[in-house]
Amino acid sequence: NLTDKFEKAFKVLKGQGQISEVNVAETLKEVRRALLDADVNFKTAKNFTKTVKEKALGRDVLTAVSPGQLMTKICHEQLVELMGGNETEVNYQGNPAVILMSGLQGSGKTTFSGKLANFLKSKKGKNPLLVACDVYRPAAIDQLHVLGEQIGVEVYSNKEEKNPVKIAEAAVQHAKSNSHNVVIIDTAGRLAIDQEMMNEIASVKEAIQPTETLFVVDAMTGQDAVNTAKAFNEKINFDGVILTKLDGDTRGGAAISIKAVVDKPIKFVGTGEKMDAIDIFYPKRMADRILGMGDVVSLVERAQEQYDEKEAQKLQKKIKKNQFDFNDFLSQLHQVKKMGNVKDLMGMIPGMGKAMKGVEIEDDAFKHIEAIIYSMSPYERENPKAIDVSRKKRIAKGSGQSLQEVNKLLKQFNDTKKMMKMMSNKKNMASMMKQMK
Ligand code: GDP
Ligand code: MG
Secondary structure (H helix, E strand, O other): OHHHHHHHHHHHHHOOOOOOOOOHHHHHHHHHHHHHHOOOOHHHHHHHHHHHHHHHHHOOOOOOOOHHHHHHHHHHHHHHHHOOOOOOOOOOOOOOEEEEEEOOOOOOHHHHHHHHHHHHHHHHOOOEEEEEEOOOOHHHHHHHHHHHHHHOOEEEOOOOOOOHHHHHHHHHHHHHHOOOOEEEEEEOOOOOOOHHHHHHHHHHHHHHOOOEEEEEEEHHHOHHHHHHHHHHHHHHOOOEEEEEOOOOOOOOHHHHHHHHHHOOOEEEEEOOOOOOOEEEOOHHHHHHHHHOOHHHHHHHHHHHHHHHHHHHHHHHHHHHOOOOOHHHHHHHHHHHHHOOOHHHHHHHOOOHHHHOOOOOOOOOOOHHHHHHHHOOOHHHHHOHHHOOHHHHHHHHHHHOOOHHHHHHHHHHHHHHHHHHHHOOOOOOHHHHHHHOO
16 A cells, blocks of 8 residues: 555655665655656656655754654655645634535445434534435435434425425425525435536535535545545535445545645545544654654654754854864764765756766765864864874875875865855854745
8 A cells, every 4th residue: 555655755865675775766766656656647656756856955964863754754745745734724614504425326425424423413513413314325325314313403304395406495494494504415326427427516505505515535546536536526516525334444545636626635544434523634743654654743743843953052062163173074064964875966956967967976985084084183173273284195105095185175165164154154064045036
């Protein structure tokens, strides 16, 4: 399923796989494949990875987390956004509020009507009325009566009447005179998208002007769910989506692409056949579920906070006082190295991605820089200015590098220091990196 696919996609980045090198591009390819396999619409999947990549390239490099963790977090954020950001409530305000169900046969309309009535009664103190508007299958009417009895909610039906508009209108009247403040209208569906069914639901909608029209869809139908949603939305312009049967081994794909394709929020999910198997749809929780990495994400957040607070502040102080020395340089180097190989890191620096294309950098590009710094005495590391020619020669010898390399590093260090000083009014190193864009 999608969660497993994502796990696999991140495996490389997490360093759990055979490959220890960070490879963002490869990971994104895997992520996209995972989305497509989960029946996420092609355009949606493509846009998703494109956005994630852009965000990854723009992210701060100097964080205490691995690129894999950072990517996970960005994917998570992006998924949440794609699924609508925050939860959206069903509008049940009105006198009475009228909620109309639509969707194919078997999608779970009748079951969800019962669940919603139960939810509004027990959680919101409402007095709902359920309305059976499936005029084709008497069994469907009985089904709703059984559910109504179970949850103690009145069910309005009329087996003699064959016009659903008339039933709906009469039901709203009945609700008004019996102080029901919410009316939930269950309608008939067909096995496939069908013009007659569409016209019928459209005319019910037109006649009773519901407060809220909901489209119920079986999450297990994958890409079909998206096509059905599109067709229904074009015809009846519904307000929200109910994703049912999320309890099984369901592909999460529908949840991701429906919002992207019809731009309507998912409001509830169904997670079982029982009347209490209903959940408000939280994009954040769904993203957790899809990525299967809720823990990683919060871990990353914490790590980022810690880094920001401690490291950055300490460094900031030193830069301000112009005390930035080779020990700090080294620790920054290690910070960066922790995140992965140099080329990929460079690629993550804003604007560097393109410049680095085709450039070959060895993994241990930092190695001789480290060697030079390690060959400095503690005094020299703290007082780079004191490094004169004779000290330079000694350091070169000790590190096995040329005098030229030592000079280059010292110049690099001084440039960095100058730039840091210049930027020292900025919040931290991270924001400085952004300035370089
Ligand atoms: P309708 O034709 O759209 O009214 O669909 P129904 O409400 O009759 O549901 C069709 C079948 O799906 C029934 O057997 C329900 O018990 C089942 N069902 C509905 N919602 C869920 C759900 O969230 N999870 C599971 N596992 N089954 C569901
Ligand atoms: Mg039904």
